[in-house]
Amino acid sequence: MIIAVDGPAASGKGTLARRLADHLGLLYLDTGLIYRAIGWHLLENGFAPGDENAAVEIASTLDLTAIDEVQLRTAGIGEAASIAAANVNVRAAILQYQRRFAEKAPGAVLDGRDIGTIVCPDADHKLFVTASPEVRARRRGRELRLSGTDISDDEVLADLLRRDERDRTRAVAPLKPADDAHLLDTSNLDIEAAFRAAVAIVSGS
Ligand code: CDP
Secondary structure (H helix, E strand, O other): OEEEEEOOOOOOHHHHHHHHHHHHOOEEEEHHHHHHHHHHHHHHOOOOOOOHHHHHHHHHHOOHHHOOOOOOOOHHHHHHHHHHHOOHHHHHHHHHHHHHHHHOOOOEEEEEOOHHHHHOOOOOEEEEEEOOHHHHHHHHHHHHHHOOOOOOHHHHHHHHHHHHHHHHHOOOOOOOOOOOOEEEEOOOOOHHHHHHHHHHHHOOO
C-alpha cells in the first residue's frame, strides 16, 4: 500500500500524512525534509541556495536515513530548499531513495510535491491537500512563533506565496495534482475533520 500526499506549503499535508500512516500502520516519509536538509547544508557551508554543483554534491552524499528535523523548519531553510529543489540533478539524486522507501513493507505514506506525479505515479491512493493562502499563513505563522521565531502572518504569507509560485512553475516535477488525485481542501477543517476526510478517501467510502 502506497499513499501519496502532495500539496502546497503549509497545507497541513504533513500532519495528515503522519496521522494516516499511524492509523494504517504504514511507514511515513516527509520528503520536504530531504530538500530542507539540502538547503540547510548549502547555507551552513556558505553556498548560495542556487549553487547547482554544491547542491548536487550535497544531495548525492547526504545520509538520507539520518535527517534530523530540528533546525530545518525555518522559513529561510524552506526558501533555500525550494531553490535547490528546482534543480533536475538534485531531484534525480534522491529519487531512488524515495522510491525504495515507498516499496518497503508493509507500505508507506509519502508527503511532498511530486509524489503522486513522479515519485510514485502508481500509488494506491493520492491526495492533494490544499487550503487558502491566508489559512496556511495563519497555521504556519502560529507554528513558527510557538518555536520561538518572531514573524508575522503577513511575512509568512509572502514567503509561502513566493515558494508556491517557484514550486508550481519550475520545469522539473512542478507542484500540481496528479490527474487521479483526490483534492482535499482543509481551509475550513480542523486536524480531526481533515483526518476523517482523508480516511474516508483512502477507504473508498
Ligand atoms: O512544510 P512545507 O509545506 O512548508 O514545505 P516542505 O514540504 O518541507 O518542502 C520544502 C520545499 O521542498 C518545498 O517548497 C519544495 O520546493 C521542496 N519539495 C519538493 O520540491 N518536492 C517534494 N517532494 C517535497 C518538497
